[in-house]
Amino acid sequence: MNSEQIQVIKNIVASGRVFTDEQDRYSYSFDASFGTYLPDVVVQTKSVQEVAEIVKYANTAKIPVYPRGQSTSLSGGPLPVQGGIVLDMSVMNDVLEIDEEDLVAVVSPGVLTADIHKAAEKKGLMYPPDPSSSHVSTIGGNLAENSGGPRGLKYGVTKDYVIGLEVITPEGEIIRTGGRTVKNVTGYDLTKLIVGSEGTLGIITKAILRLIPKPASSKTAMAIFNELVDAGAAISKILSSGILPSKMELMDQASIVAVENYEPCSLPVDAGAMVLIELDGHPAAVEAELAKVSDLCKEVGAREIRIPESPSAQADLWKARKLVSPAIVRIKPTKISEDATVPRSKIPDMCQRLEEIKKKYDLHLVVFGHAGDGNLHPNIVADKSDKEEMRRVEQAVAEIFEAAIAFGGTLSGEHGIGIMKAPFMEMELGKAGLDMMKRIKQSWDPNNILNPGKIFPAPGQKLVLTE
Amino acid sequence: MNSEQIQVIKNIVASGRVFTDEQDRYSYSFDASFGTYLPDVVVQTKSVQEVAEIVKYANTAKIPVYPRGQSTSLSGGPLPVQGGIVLDMSVMNDVLEIDEEDLVAVVSPGVLTADIHKAAEKKGLMYPPDPSSSHVSTIGGNLAENSGGPRGLKYGVTKDYVIGLEVITPEGEIIRTGGRTVKNVTGYDLTKLIVGSEGTLGIITKAILRLIPKPASSKTAMAIFNELVDAGAAISKILSSGILPSKMELMDQASIVAVENYEPCSLPVDAGAMVLIELDGHPAAVEAELAKVSDLCKEVGAREIRIPESPSAQADLWKARKLVSPAIVRIKPTKISEDATVPRSKIPDMCQRLEEIKKKYDLHLVVFGHAGDGNLHPNIVADKSDKEEMRRVEQAVAEIFEAAIAFGGTLSGEHGIGIMKAPFMEMELGKAGLDMMKRIKQSWDPNNILNPGKIFPAPGQKLVLTE
Numbered sequence: 001m002n003s004e005q006i007q008v009i010k011n012i013v014a015s016g017r018v019f020t021d022e023q024d025r026y027s028y029s030f031d032a033s034f035g036t037y038l039p040d041v042v043v044q045t046k047s048v049q050e051v052a053e054i055v056k057y058a059n060t061a062k063i064p065v066y067p068r069g070q071s072t073s074l075s076g077g078p079l080p081v082q083g084g085i086v087l088d089m090s091v092m093n094d095v096l097e098i099d100e101e102d103l104v105a106v107v108s109p110g111v112l113t114a115d116i117h118k119a120a121e122k123k124g125l126m127y128p129p130d131p132s133s134s135h136v137s138t139i140g141g142n143l144a145e146n147s148g149g150p151r152g153l154k155y156g157v158t159k160d161y162v163i164g165l166e167v168i169t170p171e172g173e174i175i176r177t178g179g180r181t182v183k184n185v186t187g188y189d190l191t192k193l194i195v196g197s198e199g200t201l202g203i204i205t206k207a208i209l210r211l212i213p214k215p216a217s218s219k220t221a222m223a224i225f226n227e228l229v230d231a232g233a234a235i236s237k238i239l240s241s242g243i244l245p246s247k248m249e250l251m252d253q254a255s256i257v258a259v260e261n262y263e264p265c266s267l268p269v270d271a272g273a274m275v276l277i278e279l280d281g282h283p284a285a286v287e288a289e290l291a292k293v294s295d296l297c298k299e300v301g302a303r304e305i306r307i308p309e310s311p312s313a314q315a316d317l318w319k320a321r322k323l324v325s326p327a328i329v330r331i332k333p334t335k336i337s338e339d340a341t342v343p344r345s346k347i348p349d350m351c352q353r354l355e356e357i358k359k360k361y362d363l364h365l366v367v368f369g370h371a372g373d374g375n376l377h378p379n380i381v382a383d384k385s386d387k388e389e390m391r392r393v394e395q396a397v398a399e400i401f402e403a404a405i406a407f408g409g410t411l412s413g414e415h416g417i418g419i420m421k422a423p424f425m426e427m428e429l430g431k432a433g434l435d436m437m438k439r440i441k442q443s444w445d446p447n448n449i450l451n452p453g454k455i456f457p458a459p460g461q462k463l464v465l466t467e
Numbered sequence: 468m469n470s471e472q473i474q475v476i477k478n479i480v481a482s483g484r485v486f487t488d489e490q491d492r493y494s495y496s497f498d499a500s501f502g503t504y505l506p507d508v509v510v511q512t513k514s515v516q517e518v519a520e521i522v523k524y525a526n527t528a529k530i531p532v533y534p535r536g537q538s539t540s541l542s543g544g545p546l547p548v549q550g551g552i553v554l555d556m557s558v559m560n561d562v563l564e565i566d567e568e569d570l571v572a573v574v575s576p577g578v579l580t581a582d583i584h585k586a587a588e589k590k591g592l593m594y595p596p597d598p599s600s601s602h603v604s605t606i607g608g609n610l611a612e613n614s615g616g617p618r619g620l621k622y623g624v625t626k627d628y629v630i631g632l633e634v635i636t637p638e639g640e641i642i643r644t645g646g647r648t649v650k651n652v653t654g655y656d657l658t659k660l661i662v663g664s665e666g667t668l669g670i671i672t673k674a675i676l677r678l679i680p681k682p683a684s685s686k687t688a689m690a691i692f693n694e695l696v697d698a699g700a701a702i703s704k705i706l707s708s709g710i711l712p713s714k715m716e717l718m719d720q721a722s723i724v725a726v727e728n729y730e731p732c733s734l735p736v737d738a739g740a741m742v743l744i745e746l747d748g749h750p751a752a753v754e755a756e757l758a759k760v761s762d763l764c765k766e767v768g769a770r771e772i773r774i775p776e777s778p779s780a781q782a783d784l785w786k787a788r789k790l791v792s793p794a795i796v797r798i799k800p801t802k803i804s805e806d807a808t809v810p811r812s813k814i815p816d817m818c819q820r821l822e823e824i825k826k827k828y829d830l831h832l833v834v835f836g837h838a839g840d841g842n843l844h845p846n847i848v849a850d851k852s853d854k855e856e857m858r859r860v861e862q863a864v865a866e867i868f869e870a871a872i873a874f875g876g877t878l879s880g881e882h883g884i885g886i887m888k889a890p891f892m893e894m895e896l897g898k899a900g901l902d903m904m905k906r907i908k909q910s911w912d913p914n915n916i917l918n919p920g921k922i923f924p925a926p927g928q929k930l931v932l933t934e
Contacts, residue, residue: 100707101812124709146652157650159659160627173899180810183624183842183880185613185663186888186895187922188904192626192659196652213709240567242591242680285749343647345568375650413650421653428653432640436911437655443910444903455654 001040001063001084008061009041009085012053017044017091028086031071031078033337033420034465039066039080044088048166048174048205051087055203055449056172058085064452067203069109069141072133074337075418077145077198081453087203089140095206098123102180104163105209109140113147116209125211128155131414132322143204146196148414150247150278150321153372155212157414159195164208167194170201170445180208193440198416199451201444218246218280219290220314222306223297224271228252228355228367231273232348233300235371238277239344241296243289247278248372255324255368262327265320268304275371276321324368325379331364332381336393336465340404341375341413353403354378361396363389375413390466397463401427422457468507468530468551475528476508476552479520484511484558495553498538498545500804500887501932506533506547511555515633515641515672518554522670522916523639525552531919534670536576536608539600541804542885544612544665548920554670556607562673565590569647571630572676576607580614583676592678595622598881599789610671613663615881617714617745617788620839622679624881626662631675634661637668637912647675660907665883666918668911685713685747686757687781689773690764691738695719695822695834698740699815700767702838705744706811708763710756714745715839722791722835729794732787735771742838743788791835792846798831799848803860803932807871808842808880820870821845828863830856842880857933864930868894889924 010018019025019042029036040063045051058065064084071078080086093110098119105116105127113127113134120127130149131137137147143165148157164178167190177190194202225231231250238245251259252273260267268274275297279289294305308314329335342350351367354376358365369377378400382389401411401424411421411428426434438456441448477485486492486509496503512518525532531551538545547553560577565586572583572594580594580601587594597616598604604614610632615624631645634657644657661669692698698717705712718726719740727734735741742764746756761772775781796802809817818834821843825832836844845867849856868878868891878888878895893901905923908915 099812101703102810103706104810146656148650148652152650156627159656160623169899169903173902175897175900175903177900179877180875181808181842181877181880182840183615183619183808183837184877185615185881185883186878187884187892187901188668188907189613189626189659189663190900190903192656196656201655213711236568239570244680282749282752282755284751288749341648341650343569343571345566370650373649375648408647410646410648410651411653413648414652416652417654425654430642432636433642433644433657434654436636436642436657439910440655440907443906 005061005063006041008057009043009054012057013043013050017046028068028088029080031073031076033074033076033418035076035079037080038083039086040083042086042088044091046092048168051203051205052168052172052174054085054087055168055170058449059171059447062447062449065449066451067199069138070136072137072141073145073416073418075412075416075420077416077418077454079419081419090138092205098125100125103211104180105211107139107207107209109138109204111139113137113139113142120211121214124214126214127161127209127211129158129161132325139207140204143195143207144199145416146414148370148375150249150370152370152375153248154244154246159192161210162191162195162207163210165191165194165204166206167202167204170450178208182210198418198454200441200454201450215280217283217286218278219286220308220317221277221290221293222317223275223277223302224268224304225274225302226272228273228351229348230301231275232351232371234275234297234302235347236345237296237300238293239372241292243292245277245372246280247276249276249321250368250371250376251321251324252367254364254366255328258327258331258366259320259323262323262330265316267320276317328366328379328381332383334382334384336380336382336397337415338378338397338400339369339375339413339415340378340400340409340411342404342407342409344374346407346409347371347374350376350403350407354400357396357399361392363392363396365396374409384465387466394463394465417455419454420463422455423461423463425455425457472528472530473508475524476510476521479524480510480517484513495535495555496547498540498543500541500543500885502543502546504546504548505550506553507550509553509555511558513559515635518670518672519635519639519641521552521554522635522637525916526638526914529914529916532916533918534666536605537603539604539608540612540883540885542879542883542887544883544885544921546886548886557605559672565592567592570678571647572678574606574674574676576605576671578606580604580606580609587678588681591681593681594628594676594678596625596628599792606674607671610662610674611666612883613881615837615842617716617837619837619842620715621711621713626659628677629658629662629674630677632658632661632671633673634669634671637917645675649677665885665921667908667921668917682747684750684753685745686753687775687784688744688757688760689784690742690744690769691735691771692741692769693739695740695818696815697768698742699818699838701742701764701769702814703812704763704767705760706839708759710759712744712760712839713747714743716743716788717835717838717843718788718791719834721831721833722795725794725798725833726787726790729790729797732783734787743784795833795846795848799850801849801851803847803849803864804882805845805864805867806836806842806880806882807845807867807876807878809871809874809876811841813874813876814838814841817843817870817874821867824863824866828859830859830863832863841876851932854933861930861932884922886921887930889922890928890930892922892924
């Protein structure tokens with residue numbers, strides 16, 4: 001952008017909220033994935049009208065616009081890969097209303113997801129989507145990426161709870177989609193199209209979220225296995241038993257050991273894998289299901305089932321699960337988080353394939369995640385200064401994607417495509433499927449100014465992790 | 468269409484499945500809404516490749532294509548308003564597979580929804596969406612219209628259970644969206660865009676549906692009120708109590724009387740309204756919630772609560788609810804079914820407004836439906852040969868839509884827009900919102916051949932019920 005263009009932005013926005021110094025722009029150049037990209041200017045946005053005006057101008061001047069929450073993205077969602085304007089939406093956080101009668105929350109994009117959880121729970125309600133980053137990430141980012149989380153197994157993901165949006169289109173128009181009713185079939189479902197479109201179709205400036213009554217009771221069990229494949233079998237068995245746990249999380253030996261080294265939690269470091277299972281609902285139902293789940297795990301060879309009694313002991317187990325990500329980066333500095341997802345029946349097969357890929361490429365591949373819905377998180381830890389190793393990582397990642405798709409699964413269950421998975425889109429969607437997505441993008445954003453460089457691969461684009 | 472064009476269709480399709488005689492075409496000229504429109508040719512389609520070939524040809528020759536299930540649409544969804552080709556998809560019904568491990572059903576579009584219910588229940592599973600027409604309607608029609616039903620209150624609507632589709636695009640390409648995983652964020656959510664697009668964006672030739680474990684127990688209560696408004700208050704009260712019934716259906720006095728005259732069911736004909744409430748889940752939870760629901764109804768003035776013990780007595784109550792539609796057409800021959808939907812907190816206000824509109828226009832307005840999610844079904848019964856009365860109906864319908872939108876609601880909760888509600892689209896969506904929908908249609912169907920004349924209003928189009 002030239003200085004005249006930057007001046008136009010300064011004229012739209014009150015002073016103190018436009019940043020052009022390199023050290024400020026640097027803070028907006030990265031996310032939780034790979035690479036750094038400097039924007040030309042950063043705006044901390046405060047009002048819908050202001051955002052609309054910036055986008056209108058950017059559209060006529062053909063300047064890229066990158067909306068951004070707290071940038072916990074694992075797929076490069078907010079990276080300003082073509083420079084231009086970064087809109088810091090995290091400061092637009094003034095609205096957080098819970099309406100107990102309509103069973104909805106109305107929220108600004110910059111509100112932290114954990115604050116929505118707390119506000120709903122205060123009224124006996126629940127906002128189910130619970131990405132692991134919820135204490136840091138904004139609801140705006142969750143909406144853009146359609147974030148999941150452990151409770152996705154029983155309750156679904158972000159999209160399943162969004163019933164209305166206020167959105168700035170790529171040409172700067174303000175539109176409202178859906179509303180405050182749970183049923184709405186008036187025209188195309190723009191709400192569910194925009195949620196998960198990774199900021200490429202519109203900038204969300206307000207959302208109406210559906211809430212549900214908070215379950216009366218919840219309990220956790222930890223099942224310990226000698227073999228990862230047996231843990232996979234237990235998960236399949238529970239799911240076809242008529243029980244739907246609220247969470248069912250897998251940790252393999254590498255992730256157990258990593259957590260125990262990072263912060264001792266009395267985890268079984270000699271186990272091949274452990275599964276954490278949470279059941280919620282009416283107290284009598286939870287007790288009955290807990291007994292059945294324990295029996296099922298034993299049937300497929302669990303060597304031990306631990307059922308912590310106190311809420312704090314339960315919370316400790318879930319904390320251990322949350323520590324996997326910070327713990328494994330202690331092993332090596334570069335973490336490549338994947339979330340290739342397979343149909344539930346293929347969980348044991350996918351576990352097997354991941355073991356093979358780990359051996360074939362001689363990598364630190366750690367497997368954990370939301371196994372109950374087939375949404376494993378194979379994470380590779382490596383050192384990006386070791387180019388030879390990073391090339392093995394590139395090959396292993398491609399092979400993980402191929403395996404997931406061969407099993408009837410998908411590239412991404414919840415992290416999004418961003419820049420890292422764009423080269424693999426056609427492999428999953430086919431040429432015609434990808435083309436139908438491109439048509440929507442082109443018809444909404446003819447100048448390609450909203451989050452350009454994301455989702456859609458450039459011709460011949462390949463995954464490159466070596467810089 | 469000229470005879471050459473019809474010959475092209477005959478060459479694509481095996482003989483015996485192409486119909487051009489007027490008496491055959493007449494059978495395909497209407498649905499459960501208004502008006503008759505003769506297609507030029509009808510094809511009973513059997514294979515995906517055949518449909519793709521027909522659509523490819525129709526696109527190049529710019530001939531309208533109208534896919535059709537069992538035509539129970541209440542909004543004109545399948546009506547061939549511009550002639551052309553009707554595709555009878557109800558005969559494409561060869562696939563109905565239940566996969567207990569993946570917890571999915573894979574179905575052809577012509578399969579009856581009730582057959583999916585039965586097949587899932589045989590394996591201890593449930594496909595929750597339950598439109599009242601489920602014994603007659605095809606899943607293809609349910610998908611096109613995003614059908615709801617009583618269980619929408621707790622379990623959501625058709626869209627919430629579709630995770631993958633095979634679709635013929637308006638240019639005749641075969642694409643696959645989503646898949647067999649419950650989490651999938653690979654690109655735009657074409658699955659949820661196509662479901663509910665009323666056959667204007669693609670022809671669904673296969674669907675993958677998510678199933679859930681069948682609840683262990685369910686019970687029904689019937690709460691009887693002297694005043695409709697009190698029934699509305701009871702519904703609001705239950706919903707904000709932390710209980711989420713599986714169904715909560717309202718019948719006003721006019722619908723109670725109509726059913727009792729049609730088929731005596733021991734309904735309280737002197738009551739102002741009754742509410743049928745179904746609770747499901749673990750047996751202990753159901754019992755506890757049933758007691759609480761009874762207390763809440765009494766608090767807002769219910770004069771009686773009936774709780775049938777036997778499953779057959781419970782089924783009788785639900786049968787009475789299903790008889791409302793056939794019963795009310797005995798009063799007068801022409802039924803105008805609306806499904807304007809309001810936020811839950813506005814249910815009592817909307818009941819009040821409907822009483823006022825009924826008096827103002829001196830019409831037989833009957834109120835019943837899925838009150839628990841704000842999806843009331845105000846039905847007007849009239850006689851279409853009485854032009855003066857029909858003009859009052861037109862005015863009353865417009866006023867119902869205005870009221871719903873003024874209360875923060877929507878034109879349609881589950882019946883779709885079709886042709887009847889198209890004139891009111893801009894009132895709800897605004898110019899820019901409607902424009903973004905049109906852009907998608909134009910980018911996918913540049914020749915406007917798929918179900919033309921639906922959803923989007925022609926310039927100056929008004930609701931006309933007088934022929």
